[in-house]
Amino acid sequence: GVRHEPTNKIVLDLERLYDEVSDELAYVARYARAIQQQRGDYNGRVLSIRADDLRALAIVYDISPSGLIERLTEAGVLVADPRAFFAS
Numbered sequence: 831g832v833r834h835e836p837t838n839k840i841v842l843d844l845e846r847l848y849d850e851v852s853d854e855l856a857y858v859a860r861y862a863r864a865i866q867q868q869r870g871d872y873n874g875r876v877l878s879i880r881a882d883d884l885r886a887l888a889i890v891y892d893i894s895p896s897g898l899i900e901r902l903t904e905a906g907v908l909v910a911d912p913r914a915f916f917a918s
């Protein structure tokens with residue numbers, strides 16, 4: 831059958847990301863807006879992003895991809911489980 835384990839997908843909470851007042855995540859926010867534009871995905875509260883794109887962003891921040899994940903987690907802009915996110 832179909833397995834439904836929590837994904838390791840990188841899912842951004844767009845409301846939180848775009849509300850983030852500090853400049854720290856400005857590049858992530860800009861990147862997310864560009865991806866929304868490319869996909870025509872404007873109505874979502876969350877956005878799943880490519881692992882490749884996370885790697886590229888990590889280079890911009892001069893940290894490791896896992897380091898960037900940590901930073902996003904600390905800023906509270908990552909959604910651990912999008913299905914739980916919508917259930918709450």
Ligand code: C2E
Pocket residue numbers: 865868869870879880883
């Ligand atoms: P593309 O890379 O040639 O992908 C064409 C279509 O294949 C996408 O249309 C999407 O429907 C599907 N697709 C490709 N990769 C994935 C994937 O990992 N997961 C899923 N669910 N679908 C996938 P879409 O979404 O309209 O995107 C159009 C074009 O916009 C893409 O063409 C790509 O050039 C760019 N794009 C969209 N999202 C991203 C992104 O997150 N990162 C990057 N680097 N480019 C993106």
Ligand code: C2E
Pocket residue numbers: 837841871873874875876877878879911912913916
């Ligand atoms: P999931 O990946 O756990 O996503 C749960 C819900 O989060 C999605 O419900 C959608 O409302 C939201 N979500 C996640 N990523 C994005 C995003 O990049 N943009 C937007 N606008 N919303 C997002 P939804 O659409 O009913 O999908 C339910 C489940 O169906 C998803 O769970 C996933 O397992 C599967 N699914 C939906 N679309 C795709 C897809 O393009 N590719 C793959 N592989 N699975 C998909």
Ligand code: C2E
Pocket residue numbers: 839840869878879880881882
């Ligand atoms: P997903 O749709 O569940 O896809 C999971 C992984 O399957 C992707 O991880 C990628 O490695 C592979 N994959 C799925 N569809 C394609 C495809 O058309 N072409 C290629 N080359 N690989 C594919 P990845 O790249 O880390 O993406 C993570 C999630 O980001 C995707 O989960 C999807 O929710 C979203 N995403 C990525 N690229 C696109 C895109 O172009 N359009 C849309 N709408 N969503 C995308």
